[in-house]
Amino acid sequence: MARDQRRDAFGREISYLRIAVTDKCNFRCVYCMPKDGVAPRAHGELLTVEEMAHFVALAAGEGIRRVRLTGGEPLVSNRLLPLMRAIRAIPEIEDISLTTNGALLPKLAPELKKAGLNRVNISLDTLDAAQFVQITRLGRLEQTLRGIDAALTWGFTPVKVNCVVVRRLGQDVFGLARLSVDRPIHLRFIEYMPIGDESARNLHAADAASGEDGGLRPDQWDASDTVPSSELRDRINAAARAASLGELEPLAETDAPSGAGPARYWRFPGAAGTVGFISAMSNHFCSACNRVRLTADGAIRPCLFSDTEYQLRDALRAGDDARVLETYRAAVAHKPEEHEVIEGTARAMSQIGG
Numbered sequence: 001m002a003r004d005q006r007r008d009a010f011g012r013e014i015s016y017l018r019i020a021v022t023d024k025c026n027f028r029c030v031y032c033m034p035k036d037g038v039a040p041r042a043h044g045e046l047l048t049v050e051e052m053a054h055f056v057a058l059a060a061g062e063g064i065r066r067v068r069l070t071g072g073e074p075l076v077s078n079r080l081l082p083l084m085r086a087i088r089a090i091p092e093i094e095d096i097s098l099t100t101n102g103a104l105l106p107k108l109a110p111e112l113k114k115a116g117l118n119r120v121n122i123s124l125d126t127l128d129a130a131q132f133v134q135i136t137r138l139g140r141l142e143q144t145l146r147g148i149d150a151a152l153t154w155g156f157t158p159v160k161v162n163c164v165v166v167r168r169l170g171q172d173v174f175g176l177a178r179l180s181v182d183r184p185i186h187l188r189f190i191e192y193m194p195i196g197d198e199s200a201r202n203l204h205a206a207d208a209a210s211g212e213d214g215g216l217r218p219d220q221w222d223a224s225d226t227v228p229s230s231e232l233r234d235r236i237n238a239a240a241r242a243a244s245l246g247e248l249e250p251l252a253e254t255d256a257p258s259g260a261g262p263a264r265y266w267r268f269p270g271a272a273g274t275v276g277f278i279s280a281m282s283n284h285f286c287s288a289c290n291r292v293r294l295t296a297d298g299a300i301r302p303c304l305f306s307d308t309e310y311q312l313r314d315a316l317r318a319g320d321d322a323r324v325l326e327t328y329r330a331a332v333a334h335k336p337e338e339h340e341v342i343e344g345t346a347r348a349m350s351q352i353g354g
């Protein structure tokens with residue numbers, strides 16, 4: 001019997017595509033990028049808007065229904081809006097989402113709305129202004145908070161806020177979780193993962209040696225820096241009890257914000273939003289993984305943690321749809337059943353499309 005193209009070898013329906021629109025960024029988060037950013041790409045190395053959109057149209061024929069635009073920072077790319085409009089015009093695509101650091105959202109929200117964006121995830125690791133600068137190097141807390149306000153004002157629903165927790169940063173996780181009480185914000189705590197290879201880490205180490213990372217040294221990824229979700233929840237609940245807020249209550253899957261993916265959701269009693277936990281390290285969710293990634297330079301990565309990639313750029317550029325589809329199908333067919341011990345990846349998160 002012919003194989004269902006939409007399913008991988010383990011029966012998972014692959015319906016979700018994440019695209020790294022660019023690997024450039026206006027922030028330099030210490031766990032993601034060296035202070036001087038990533039090396040600029042040679043002209044022609046990156047897919048054009050037309051090539052990306054054409055790929056999405058082909059992938060829609062293979063069962064892709066939802067697309068997330070990420071990076072790097074998608075809002076710094078002048079390709080984002082034309083790409084979004086082109087994807088919106090593909091009838092099979094039901095949902096377009098964006099992952100952003102939020103800094104440029106107040107400026108771009110109206111255009112994004114017009115271009116057809118449905119929802120946004122905004123990254124925010126701390127509510128402490130000084131720590132925000134320490135983590136992002138180039139960002140200011142105010143910008144990202146205004147980005148969250150803009151997302152709510154412009155009705156990108158749901159608004160999710162992603163926080164990567166790193167033990168040595170000692171973030172105030174209860175303070176962040178509390179953002180979900182009064183407004184429909186879905187706070188998600190993400191376990192810190194070893195992404196990027198030794199060379200990327202050496203760059204970070206050079207920053208640290210110059211004292212320019214504030215002594216955080218997150219380049220030295222260490223399992224002890226990953227805070228398991230269960231521990232985080234205990235910490236948040238203890239602080240919530242002390243603040244008479246009541247403990248987090250588990251949410252039924254049907255009540256989780258749309259596009260819930262691998263997060264498990266909870267809610268403070270009577271809260272407008274929710275609190276989710278994404279436990280990539282302590283609790284693999286590979287059996288439910290429905291996604292593949294397209295890098296800015298035209299490679300399909302079937303698994304975030306595996307460096308096996310399927311290069312599509314040449315076939316796309318040659319207008320060889322049959323070869324594009326063949327390559328895409330090979331990527332889906334070889335999506336690993338699960339990732340095992342995660343020890344880093346050849347590309348940094350900003351180059352994979354986190």
Ligand code: SAM
Binds near residue numbers: 122
């Ligand atoms: N620039 C956008 C942003 O920050 O939201 C989109 C790209 S960024 C690479 C996507 C997400 O990956 C962010 O939420 C970021 O915090 C997360 N991330 C980066 N490096 C990570 C790591 N080592 N472990 C876990 N999450 C990471």
Ligand code: SF4
Binds near residue numbers: 026350
């Ligand atoms: Fe930029 Fe996002 Fe990486 Fe921070 S996490 S440096 S905002 S790509």
